[in-house]
Amino acid sequence: MLARLDQPIVAIATAAGRGAVGIVRVSGRGLDSLMRAVVGRVGAPRTAHYGPFLAADGSAIDHGLALRFPAPHSYTGEDVLELQAHGGPVVLQLLLARCLEAAAEPDPDAPGRLRLAGLRLAQPGEFTERAYLNDKLDLAQAEAVADLIDASTEAAARGAARSLSGALSQPVSQLREALIELRALVEATLDFPEEEIDFLQKADAIGRLDRLAARLDGLLATARQGALLREGLQVVIAGQPNAGKSSLLNALAGAELAIVTPIPGTTRDKVSETLQIEGVPVHVTDTAGLREDTQASDEVERIGIARSWQAIAQADAVLLLHDLTRLDQPDYRQAEAQIAGRLPAGARLLHVFNKADAIGLPAEALDERIDAIVAATGNATDAETGAAMHAITDDLAPIRLSAKTGAGLDALRRALLHMAGWQAVPEGVFIARERHLHAMRAAATHLAAARDWASQGDHALDLLAEELRLSHDALGEVIGAYSSDELLGDIFGRFCIGK
Numbered sequence: 001m002l003a004r005l006d007q008p009i010v011a012i013a014t015a016a017g018r019g020a021v022g023i024v025r026v027s028g029r030g031l032d033s034l035m036r037a038v039v040g041r042v043g044a045p046r047t048a049h050y051g052p053f054l055a056a057d058g059s060a061i062d063h064g065l066a067l068r069f070p071a072p073h074s075y076t077g078e079d080v081l082e083l084q085a086h087g088g089p090v091v092l093q094l095l096l097a098r099c100l101e102a103a104a105e106p107d108p109d110a111p112g113r114l115r116l117a118g119l120r121l122a123q124p125g126e127f128t129e130r131a132y133l134n135d136k137l138d139l140a141q142a143e144a145v146a147d148l149i150d151a152s153t154e155a156a157a158r159g160a161a162r163s164l165s166g167a168l169s170q171p172v173s174q175l176r177e178a179l180i181e182l183r184a185l186v187e188a189t190l191d192f193p194e195e196e197i198d199f200l201q202k203a204d205a206i207g208r209l210d211r212l213a214a215r216l217d218g219l220l221a222t223a224r225q226g227a228l229l230r231e232g233l234q235v236v237i238a239g240q241p242n243a244g245k246s247s248l249l250n251a252l253a254g255a256e257l258a259i260v261t262p263i264p265g266t267t268r269d270k271v272s273e274t275l276q277i278e279g280v281p282v283h284v285t286d287t288a289g290l291r292e293d294t295q296a297s298d299e300v301e302r303i304g305i306a307r308s309w310q311a312i313a314q315a316d317a318v319l320l321l322h323d324l325t326r327l328d329q330p331d332y333r334q335a336e337a338q339i340a341g342r343l344p345a346g347a348r349l350l351h352v353f354n355k356a357d358a359i360g361l362p363a364e365a366l367d368e369r370i371d372a373i374v375a376a377t378g379n380a381t382d383a384e385t386g387a388a389m390h391a392i393t394d395d396l397a398p399i400r401l402s403a404k405t406g407a408g409l410d411a412l413r414r415a416l417l418h419m420a421g422w423q424a425v426p427e428g429v430f431i432a433r434e435r436h437l438h439a440m441r442a443a444a445t446h447l448a449a450a451r452d453w454a455s456q457g458d459h460a461l462d463l464l465a466e467e468l469r470l471s472h473d474a475l476g477e478v479i480g481a482y483s484s485d486e487l488l489g490d491i492f493g494r495f496c497i498g499k
Contacts, residue, residue, distance in 0.1 A: 005133065009122035010099050012092045013498035019087030021064075024095045025498060026081040026119070027127055031068070033115040035081055037102035038095075039066045046073075053083060053095055056102070061094050062086055076127050077134025125495025129488065132480065139480025139491070140169045140436065146495050147230055147431045155279025159229050159431040167430035168226075171219050172478045175212060175443075179472040182208055186465045189458070205464075209451045216447060220440045225422065226432035232274065232281030233420045236311045239321030240335055241289025244354040247403035248321065249273065249286040252412075270304075270311055277413045280422055287311050290339050309342070317348045317419045319412075324355045324366075324400075350399065350415055357402040370398055439477040446471035 008028025014021070026034065032042045043049035048067050052060035064085040074080040083099075085091055103119035106112075125146070132142040144163035151157035163169075185203050237245045253273045271286040288304030312318055320339075326332040343349070353370055356363075399415055401408025450467035453460040473481075480488075 005130065007118040007120055008103070008116050009126055009130075010096060010103075010119055011122035011127070011498040012096055013082070013127075014087060014092075015496075016089065018089065022085055022087035022089075022092040023498075024083045024085070024092060024099060025122075025127065026083075026099060026116075027074070027076045027078045027122075027130060028116065028119065029071070029079055031079045031081045031116065033107045033109060034099065034102055034119075035066065035068060037105060037115055038083065038098060043068050045070050048084075053085060053098070055094075055098060056105075061098060062091050072134070072136075075136065076130040077136045078130060122497060123493075124497050125492030125499060128495060128499055129492040132488075137164075138169050139488075140172070140478055141166065142480075143433060143491060144168075144431055145499065147433075149496065149499065151431075152232070152274060152281045153229075153276045153279050155276075155429070156229050156281065156431065159226055159429045162430040163226070163432070168219075168223065168432060168436065169479050171215070172440075172475050175216060175219070176472055176475050176481075178208070178212055179468055179475070182212075183465060183468045183472065186461055186468060190461055190465060205454045206451060209447060209454060213444065213447045213451070216440065216444050220437070220444065222429060223432035223436055223440060225429045227434060227437055228420055228422060229280060229429055230431045230433065232283050233416065234314065234316040235282055235284045235319060235416060236308075236315040236317075237284065237286050237319045237321060238290060238308060238312055238339075240323065240332070240339070241291060243289070243321040243323045244403045245286050245289070245321050246271070248319070248352070248354065248401075249284055251403045251406055251409055252284060270307055277417055278422070280417060280420065282416060282420075285311055285315075291335060292338070312347065313344050315347075317350060317416065318343075319352050320349050322351060322353045324353050324370075325358050348419060350412075350419060352399045352401060352412065354401060354403055356400050356407060357405050363400070366400055370400060436478050439474050443471045443474035446474060 008026065008031070010024065010026045013023040013025040035042050038053055039049065040051060040054055041049070043066060045068055048065045050065055051063065053062050053064060053066075055061050062085040064083060067082045067084070069075070069080040069082070071077060071079050083095060085095055100119060100121075103114065103116035105115050107115045128137070128142050128145050131137045132139060137145070141164050144160050148157060148160035148164060151160050182203075182205065186205075237248055239245055249271065252275055270288075273284055275282045275284055287308035288301060290305060290308055320343075322336070323332070356366055359366055399408060399412050401412055403409075446467045450464050450471065453464040453467060
C-alpha cells in the first residue's frame, strides 16, 4: 500500500553512523511555521542560512545550515526543508525529535492550528516516491536513484547516473510517441472504414514497424548490458579437493581470503568475494571440494559439499577447475566423470586447467597437451568422462593458468566477461533492471505480432491496432506510465529511509 501523500514526512537523510555532516529532511505543504520554530526564521528560497537549531526552550541543539525549497522546485515537488547539522547520531536524533515536537505545537500565527499537523516519520523511499508521483522523476529514473546509492563499481555508478538523467527513459518515451502516431493512423482508419484506401501501404506501416523494432532491439541490447552492470555475474569455482580453488579465488581477489593448504577438504563452506572486471561486478564463490560423501573427512565437510552443489545450481557461470598435475591419474579421471554426471543440465561451464607452473612444459606444448586431453575425452566411450572436459560453454577454449603465479588470469577474466555477454563500452551503458528487460521484451513480442498482422493487409487492422496498444503499454511499464500500487510499494520499499 502506498503511504498517505497528504501527510508531511521527516527523516534523517544521511547514512547511519558518525560523519562530518548529517541531514534531516522534511517534505510537505506549508513548512514556514515549522522552520520558524526550529531555525528561528524563514530563510530565502534555495539559500543556505547558518544559525542555531532551537530546542523547545530556545537553547541550541546544534548550529548548522538550513535550506528551504518551495514547491514545486524541490526534489519531491512539495515544500522541502533540509537541516544540515553535525553528523553525530545523537545530534541528528535530537533534531529529528525536535521537528516532530515542533510540528505538534500550536501555530502562533494561525490560532487553532498546529505548526505542521500530521508530521510523521518517512517510510523507506518515500521522498523519491513523492518525486515520482509529483512528476519530478519517472519510474526508471526513481529506480536509478537507488541504483546510484547501491552501485558497487564506478561503471555501475556512472550507468545509474545516466539512467537518472534519462538515458533509458528518453528513448523509451520516443518509442512510445512513435507508436502513438502509428496507432492514431490505424485507429482513424478503423473509425472511417468507408474510406477505401490501401492504408498500410500508403502509411508505410511495415517500414515503420521494422524501424521501430530495430530501435527497440538496440535499446534492449544496451539495457541487457546495464542489467549486467547492476546485478553482476554469479560465478562459482568448483572442482575436486586440492585443485586450487581457494588459490584461484585469492589470486582473482588479490588478497588472502580463503585458507590454502595441501590438506584435502580445507574449505568447508562457501567463501565469496565481489570483484570488478572492466567495471562489471563479478561475485565469485569458492566452494568445498567435490567428492563422494563417503570420502569426506567428517559431517562438516559433507555439509560443505552439499552447499557446493547448491551454489553450482544457482550460479550464472561455473569455473570447473582441473588439476593439470593429476590428469593422467585414473582415480582422478574417474572422479572427474562422476562430477560431470552430477552437473545440472544447462550449467554454463568454463573449463580451467590449473597448476600450469608445476608441469614444466612451454606454453605451446602445454596447450597441445590440454587439447589432446579434451579431444581424447570428447571421443571416449564413457559419455560422462567426455562431458567432464569436453563441454565448452559458448565455444570458449579451455583456460590454462597458474593460480600461484597469476599466469593466465587475464585470459580467465576476459572469458568471464564473454560468458556474461558483456560487449558494450561502459561509457555508453545505462543501468537497467530485470523489470525493464521484461517489459521491453514484451513490447518487442507485440511489435513482431503487429508486423505479422500488417503483412496480411487492411482487413487485419483491428488486430494490428491491438498489438500496437499492447506494445505501447508494455513500454509504459518501464517509465511508470502504468504502475500498480503493489509494484510501487515493492520498488520504493527497497530504498533507504530518508531517500
